[in-house]
Amino acid sequence: MGMTMTQKILAAHAGLDKVSAGQLIEANLDLVLGNDVTAPVAIHEMEKFKIKKVFDKDKIALVPDHFTPNKDIKSAEHCKCVREFAMEYDITNYFEIGEMGIEHALLPEKGLVVAGDVVIGADSHTCTYGALGAFSTGVGSTDMAAGMVTGKAWFKVPSAIKFVLTGKPRKWVSGKDVILHIIGMIGVDGALYKSMEFVGDGIKNLTMDDRFAMANMAIEAGAKNGIFPVDEAAISYMKEHSTKEYTVYEADEDAEYDQIIEIDLGTLKPTVAFPHLPENTRTIDKVGDIRIDQVVIGSCTNGRIDDLRIAAKVLEGRKVAKGVRVIVFPATQKIYLQAMEEGLLATFIKAGAVVSTPTCGPCLGGHMGILAAGERAVATTNRNFVGRMGHVESEVYLASPAVAAASAITGKLSGPEELGL
Amino acid sequence: MKAFGTVHKYGDNVDTDVIIPARYLNSSDPKELAEKCMIDIDKDFVNRVKPGDIMVANKNFGCGSSREHAPIAIKASGISCVIAETFARIFYRNAINIGLPIIECVEAAKEIEAGDQVEIDFDSGIIYDRTKGTQYQGQAFPEFMQKIIKAEGLINYINSQSNNS
Numbered sequence: 287m288g289m290t291m292t293q294k295i296l297a298a299h300a301g302l303d304k305v306s307a308g309q310l311i312e313a314n315l316d317l318v319l320g321n322d323v324t325a326p327v328a329i330h331e332m333e334k335f336k337i338k339k340v341f342d343k344d345k346i347a348l349v350p351d352h353f354t355p356n357k358d359i360k361s362a363e364h365c366k367c368v369r370e371f372a373m374e375y376d377i378t379n380y381f382e383i384g385e386m387g388i389e390h391a392l393l394p395e396k397g398l399v400v401a402g403d404v405v406i407g408a409d410s411h412t413c414t415y416g417a418l419g420a421f422s423t424g425v426g427s428t429d430m431a432a433g434m435v436t437g438k439a440w441f442k443v444p445s446a447i448k449f450v451l452t453g454k455p456r457k458w459v460s461g462k463d464v465i466l467h468i469i470g471m472i473g474v475d476g477a478l479y480k481s482m483e484f485v486g487d488g489i490k491n492l493t494m495d496d497r498f499a500m501a502n503m504a505i506e507a508g509a510k511n512g513i514f515p516v517d518e519a520a521i522s523y524m525k526e527h528s529t530k531e532y533t534v535y536e537a538d539e540d541a542e543y544d545q546i547i548e549i550d551l552g553t554l555k556p557t558v559a560f561p562h563l564p565e566n567t568r569t570i571d572k573v574g575d576i577r578i579d580q581v582v583i584g585s586c587t588n589g590r591i592d593d594l595r596i597a598a599k600v601l602e603g604r605k606v607a608k609g610v611r612v613i614v615f616p617a618t619q620k621i622y623l624q625a626m627e628e629g630l631l632a633t634f635i636k637a638g639a640v641v642s643t644p645t646c647g648p649c650l651g652g653h654m655g656i657l658a659a660g661e662r663a664v665a666t667t668n669r670n671f672v673g674r675m676g677h678v679e680s681e682v683y684l685a686s687p688a689v690a691a692a693s694a695i696t697g698k699l700s701g702p703e704e705l706g707l
Numbered sequence: 708m709k710a711f712g713t714v715h716k717y718g719d720n721v722d723t724d725v726i727i728p729a730r731y732l733n734s735s736d737p738k739e740l741a742e743k744c745m746i747d748i749d750k751d752f753v754n755r756v757k758p759g760d761i762m763v764a765n766k767n768f769g770c771g772s773s774r775e776h777a778p779i780a781i782k783a784s785g786i787s788c789v790i791a792e793t794f795a796r797i798f799y800r801n802a803i804n805i806g807l808p809i810i811e812c813v814e815a816a817k818e819i820e821a822g823d824q825v826e827i828d829f830d831s832g833i834i835y836d837r838t839k840g841t842q843y844q845g846q847a848f849p850e851f852m853q854k855i856i857k858a859e860g861l862i863n864y865i866n867s868q869s870n871n872s
Contacts, residue, residue: 310851327735327775334862336869353733360733410773410797426775426801428861436865440851474720475767479796508767510796563720650729650772669771671724673747 288538290446291513292481295421295535299404307445307542315345316420317398318433319407321389321646322350326367327427328408332435340375341437347379347398347407348372349389352646357653387618387644390414390502390586395618397528401516402535406430406439411586411668413509416501417494418524419516419534424505444510446481447472448543451488453552458702460596461496462588462666462686465503466557468549470567478508480544483537485515488551494523495592502587503668506564556701558664559684562672570689576699578683580663581612582675583690584642585649588666589617591624593687598630600691600702606638607697613655615642639694651675657682664693708829710787710808712759715752716821721764722771723798727780735776737783744780758785761827763819765791769798775805782807788827790834790845792816803852804861810834810845818843829856 289297289304297305299313320328325348340346348368353361372380379398386392390411393399401419405412410424425439433439449468469476482504484497492500497514504512514520516534524532555569583589583597594616606612614634616622622644625631631641642648648655649667657663657676662683665675670682683699692702725747727740734740745752762781768791769777778801781789788808802809808829815834819825823838832845848856858864 310849323729323732324773324775327779330735331862334866336866352729358733364733364735408773408775410771412773424773424797426773426778426797426804428775428804429800432804432861432865474770475793475795478767478793505797508770508795650724652729652732656730669722669724671722671771673728674724678747 287542288540290481290541290543291483291535291537292421292446292511293443295402295404296441296443305443307443309443310440311443312438312440313404315406315433315437315439316403317345317347317405318430319347319349319389319393319405319409319412320430321352321409322354322361322365322368323352324408324427324430326364328431328434329367329371331428331431335435337435340434343376344378345437346377346434347393348377349381349386349392351386351388351644352650353652354645355383355643357647385619387620388586388589388646391590391617391621394418394498395527395620397530400524400528400530400532401520402533406433410505411502413504413511414498414502414586416504416511416513417497418520419514421511421513423511444479444481445544446483447477447545447547449482449484450546450548451484451486451551452548453488453550454491455551455554458556458688459554460686460688461492461499463554463557464551465500466559466564466567466684467554469503469507469564470557472507474506474563474565475508477504480509482507482509482512484512489514490517491551493592494519495590498590499587503564506668556686556689558689558699559670561670561681561683564670564684570701573699576662576683578610578664578693578698579661580655580657581610581690581694582648582655582663582665582667583687584615584617585667586617587668588687589615589621591621593666594621594625594630597687597691598633600688600705600707601637601639601694602633604637604695606694610694610697612639612694613642613648614639615648616644618644648675664690664699666690710759710761710827712761712787712825713757714761714763714819714821714823714825715756716819717748717762717764719765720767720770723769723774723777724771726769726777727774732774732776737779740776740780741783744784753784756784756786759787760785761825762786762789763816764789765816766793768794770795773797775801778802778805778807790815790819803855806856806860808856812843812845815843815845
């Protein structure tokens, strides 16, 4: 029996010719990531190690992005802890305010992750880099600490679900809609402990930003990782952003899968996840009349340039509905600048939206857009758990940038078609 | 090693945002985190919980964020073990890595109710509900994970490995 794409990457990093699902292995790491919430706990844990060093100062990335710019004194202390650690250990890839971005948009953009890498990050959305054909997965702070010291992590080799994507998405259907559709189908634990391997002709019709959004939300189906084959689009992205050498792994033809699911992208409609789980999906024609108070466009899922372009296309020449607050946060400084140069920021501001510096803040109810009791938000983020964006009696509806932008104009959950687009 | 205590029971998909909401993640102090544990789904948990108590939930416990603050908050609140049908994978790793005992057992998770007095033998994986008089066999950990648990966490385990080499 052959190996899946994920299994091949893991085998190569464990120095083994072959691995199979369920096997416990120790793999060498190409990158270890942490942020201002998880790294301080890891740094504290590192003090317990007898060895006082990091395995490779070039293979650690520290990105203070969650409660930055520092939202309060405690957060400032956490960021200070990360900054001092980065200085003490001379960490190459520490990104201060001004050069930072939301970690999972920033790392691929900085060329720190390429195909064939094994990456762990103390943040659940580390699975995003599967879009580039890397194995990447979220871990906790102790795993991060161990990874920073030893350059290794233990893994149980996952089995996989294969998603065969065919066809071309219709207008206004994005990677976000595809992944919400999938989570709606298999549930929030539908891929628990497993890989989600995306294959098929339809992938060529998905932009890299679509793929990042899809791999990003693999965790919302419980998956260990989500991964895409390395095609021309992925190679051209890596060539544009990175000088690192990449390695292309392909699943064996006789690889074993727990399940094979075929999806014709041409049949999908814009999809929204209702409170309080990403699996509570409905297509846009079945959402009913949901009045909203806030719209959030951004995050590690949907804060990239394609996402902002789509939102701007919908908002162009229109005005945000009275009483609705719209917050747009480009995911990195580079994307922010690009959006400015393309005139997208002007479009947002003229429409009545605010544009924020890159931060994870609103997505996790940290700062910059907290909801009051009874309020509803449409967000291009990734989670809509109870209290995720603020008060326990607030609600989050997960959607694509197109749906979020259209909803901002109508003041209720809407697709762009409702605006005649 | 044994645990004994009163059960606090929850349903499916208990996520890390309700175990410890992000608005409290500006602290990483276990005591402070414990004071807010479960606040968004069970406000009274922190007042009811006694050292040694046991948490029981259904499927996909700990889904969502990778925040280690979640198992840290549960452990610091006094909970001696979490039993669930299944755990989300990052929570599973984190619990083992920080030395919070967890057991997967579908029947126990389904049948044990809030307030039951439950005893757990970690060596055998046997869960005994004293209130109901029922017994369950929890899933044993692979040997590699048992070593981490016995060392009381990943870092002690790695330290002990470097002693041997």
